[in-house]
Amino acid sequence: MGNANGGAQPIEKKPDSKLTGPLARALHQKLDYNQLTNCMRCGFCLPACPTFRETGVEPESPRGRIALMKAVADGIMDPDQAFQEQMNHCLGCRACEPVCPADVKYGQLMEQARDAIEDHAKHSVPVTGIRRLFFQGVLPHRGRLRWLGRSLSFYQKSGLRRLVRGTGLLRLSPPQLREMEQILPEATAQGVIERLGTVYPAKGEALARVALFRGCIMDVLFADTNVHTVKLLSEAGFEVVIPREQVCCGALHAHSGELEPARDLARTNLRAFKEAGMEYIVSNAGGCGAHLAEYDHLLHEDPEYRELAAWFASRVIDVSRLFLEHGRIPAFAEQESGSDSGAGPLTVTYQDSCHLRNVMKSSNAPRQLVRQVANVRFVEMQEADRCCGSAGIYNVTQPQMAGQLLEHKMEHAGRTGARVMLTSNPGCLLQMKLGVRKHGAGQEMDVKHIVDFLFERMVERQE
Numbered sequence: 001m002g003n004a005n006g007g008a009q010p011i012e013k014k015p016d017s018k019l020t021g022p023l024a025r026a027l028h029q030k031l032d033y034n035q036l037t038n039c040m041r042c043g044f045c046l047p048a049c050p051t052f053r054e055t056g057v058e059p060e061s062p063r064g065r066i067a068l069m070k071a072v073a074d075g076i077m078d079p080d081q082a083f084q085e086q087m088n089h090c091l092g093c094r095a096c097e098p099v100c101p102a103d104v105k106y107g108q109l110m111e112q113a114r115d116a117i118e119d120h121a122k123h124s125v126p127v128t129g130i131r132r133l134f135f136q137g138v139l140p141h142r143g144r145l146r147w148l149g150r151s152l153s154f155y156q157k158s159g160l161r162r163l164v165r166g167t168g169l170l171r172l173s174p175p176q177l178r179e180m181e182q183i184l185p186e187a188t189a190q191g192v193i194e195r196l197g198t199v200y201p202a203k204g205e206a207l208a209r210v211a212l213f214r215g216c217i218m219d220v221l222f223a224d225t226n227v228h229t230v231k232l233l234s235e236a237g238f239e240v241v242i243p244r245e246q247v248c249c250g251a252l253h254a255h256s257g258e259l260e261p262a263r264d265l266a267r268t269n270l271r272a273f274k275e276a277g278m279e280y281i282v283s284n285a286g287g288c289g290a291h292l293a294e295y296d297h298l299l300h301e302d303p304e305y306r307e308l309a310a311w312f313a314s315r316v317i318d319v320s321r322l323f324l325e326h327g328r329i330p331a332f333a334e335q336e337s338g339s340d341s342g343a344g345p346l347t348v349t350y351q352d353s354c355h356l357r358n359v360m361k362s363s364n365a366p367r368q369l370v371r372q373v374a375n376v377r378f379v380e381m382q383e384a385d386r387c388c389g390s391a392g393i394y395n396v397t398q399p400q401m402a403g404q405l406l407e408h409k410m411e412h413a414g415r416t417g418a419r420v421m422l423t424s425n426p427g428c429l430l431q432m433k434l435g436v437r438k439h440g441a442g443q444e445m446d447v448k449h450i451v452d453f454l455f456e457r458m459v460e461r462q463e
Contacts, residue, residue, distance in 0.1 A: 023079050026116035027072045035109050036070040038102050039063065045096035045106075050387045051089060054404055059086050062096040062106050069113055084121075087113045089401065091394055092255050093354035093387040098361075107359070108297060111254050118257025135258055139216050139248040140265055149220040152187030176399040183433040184221065191219035192226035193242050200230050200240040203460075207237035207327065211278040213269075213316075215288050215426075216248035222426050228455035229284045229319055235458060236327030240282075245272040251291035254298070255392050263302070266295050270308050280326070281312065284319045284451055286353025286425035287392065290360050292316045318356055319451060320365040320424065331459040334375040345377040349418040350450075351409070351432055352385050353425035366424055366450050373457050381421075382412040390431035406431060410439035422450045 045062040046052050052061035059068060065086060071077035087110065094107045123131065138144045155161050164170060170178045192214050210233060214226050230240050246269050250262035269292075273281060283289030291298075293316040299309040323329055334346075348370055357363040363385070370378050388409050389395050389402035413421060413435070421436075423429050432447045 021078060023116065023120040024072060024075075026119055027069070027079055027113065028075070030112045030116045031069055031073050032105070032109060032112060033070075033073055035105050036066060036073060039066045039070075039104050040102050041067075042101060044099045044101060048095040048099050050091055050093060050095070050389075050405055051401060054401065060089065062090075062100075062104075065090060066104070066106070066109065069109060079117075084117050087117060089398060091354075091387050091389070091391040091401075091405075093391060094358040095354060095385070095387065098358055105297075111257075111259060114255070114257035115259040116257075121257070131256070135253055135256070135261060139252065140261070142247065145216055145220055146189040146191070149187045149191075149223075150189035152184070152220070153189065156184075156186055174396075174399075176396050176402075179434055179438070180396070180430065183430060183437055187220055188223050189220075191223050192230060193244060195223070195227055196230055196242075198242050198244055200234055200242075202237050202239040203234050204237060204328075206239045208279045209239045209241060209277060210280045210282050210322070211273055211276045212240055212242045213246065213249065213281055213283050213288060213292060214242060215285055218285050218288070218426055222429075222449065225284060225426075225449045225451050229282070229451050232323070232330070232451060232455055232458060233282065233319070233327075235330045235460060236323050238322075238327060241276050241278060243272040243276050247272070249288045249291045250298075251287050252392050254291060259298075262291075263298055266298050266309065267302075267305055270295070270299075270305055270312055273312060274308065279315065280322060281316045282319050282322055283316060284424070284449070286318070286356030286360065287427060289316055289318050290355030290358075293360055316360075318360055318362040318365065318424065320369055321360075321362045324365045324368055329369070329372065332369075332373040332454060332457040333459050334373075335457055345375045346420065347377050347379055347416070347418045348373075348420045348422060348453075349379050349381045349413065349416040350384060351381065351388060351413075351421055351423045351428055353423060353428050354385075354387050354391070356424050357385055366422070369454060370422065370450070373454070379416040379418055381416050381418075383408070384412075388428055388431045388435070390425075390427040392427060395431060395434075402431075406435045407439060410435040413445065414439075419445060420453065421445055421447045422453055423447070424450050 041063055043063060049061050058064040068077070068083055068086060072079045072083070090110055092107065092110055096106050138148055170181060212230060219226055233240050247265050249269065250265035253262040253265065281292065283292060293313050296310040296313040299305045350367055350370065352363055367378065370376060387405060389405035395402035421432055423432060429447055429449055436445050436447060
């Protein structure tokens with residue numbers, strides 16, 4: 001572990017806890033004390049933190065939250081309800097990490113704290129039921145995800161959605177869930193494997209064999225994006241394999257304090273990808289990719305999987321970066337028809353996925369690809385690197401703060417004059433669609449995944 005000057009950081013001895021409560025003992029055991037003491041309290045993280053920028057309150061900053069964690073680890077503060085709420089109020093965007101001169105692994109500390117908190121949390125019956133349903137009952141199981149896709153598709157296409165909306169039944173659900181229902185894309189039970197198979201050949205001479213991580217919700221609500229990803233990869237010279245046995249990456253579990261289930265999912269994915277014989281593992285979802293790229297940390301204490309996890313993590317790459325650095329980039333022409341047609345260039349802007357930017361360090365590749373599309377004018381959005389408020393399920397669990405962040409985002413988006421906003425993460429995409437619906441962004445604006453935008457404009461090479 002490095003310090004600000006690049007030297008070795010001595011391992012600090014964690015003091016014995018003077019607190020006797022079960023949560024205090026759990027936090028004392030699970031928090032990485034060396035990371036806590038590595039924080040120099042310099043304050044570089046303050047202007048990077050969305051919640052601190054909104055409130056100006058020290059405990060709403062990474063430095064403040066680390067101080068609270070260390071106070072508990074040192075046995076001088078009891079982790080009361082206010083402590084727990086402060087930990088849960090963090091977006092987990094990790095914008096603090098790139099600006100930290102001491103290289104504090106804040107995201108890992110936050111996952112450790114939430115893991116300890118979740119072990120002792122007392123949720124209401126509905127919240128407990130919803131967490132169990134999704135974290136244990138649906139997300140880890142491909143068959144149940146297909147059932148979810150089939151059910152949502154029936155709801156959307158059978159007239160049931162029109163009936164539910166017309167009768168006002170949605171008013172019985174929380175406002176944030178009603179809003180999300182209005183902007184959900186068309187669901188499907190036919191994911192990328194059902195439509196393309198498990199191996200898709202390269203167009204022309206193959207440059208490399210790559211494996212696609214298809215995700216869980218991604219393959220239900222954004223299956224077209226997965227299909228478009230494979231076809232773009234093929235056009236760029238990659239043979240694509242899609243391991244059938246892969247499961248949810250576990251990011252939502254880890255961010256919500258369910259670290260052991262996240263590790264179980266990681267082990268399943270490692271086994272699924274082990275025999276694929278690929279050079280890269282491709283992600284088209286920033287949140288998933290960042291979590292996959294940290295499987296080495298997630299399983300660093302597992303002697304059976306530690307080496308395999310390091311091998312896996314070193315091969316994870318975002319699809320835009322793979323295109324730009326290793327592929328034969330296809331030609332991208334102006335779309336011939338549709339809403340984008342008209343006089344003058346199409347104005348496009350881009351909203352960063354926090355984890356793609358802050359963890360995978362892949363913020364430039366999407367922008368460079370967009371600039372290669374004919375008759376497109378790219379306009380950088382002010383504070384495109386700030387979190388939009390989606391943050392996994394944060395916009396559901398913390399709707400007030402998420403709403404404030406989204407309102408600012410739409411103000412900046414409106415000033416770009418863009419007709420299309422692009423992003424590289426499904427959660428961000430849905431949040432931006434919600435923002436356009438609620439705040440209008442000043443003009444008509446379409447929100448798309450960058451893969452879909454590029455696929456629509458790809459000029460296929462002739463064999």
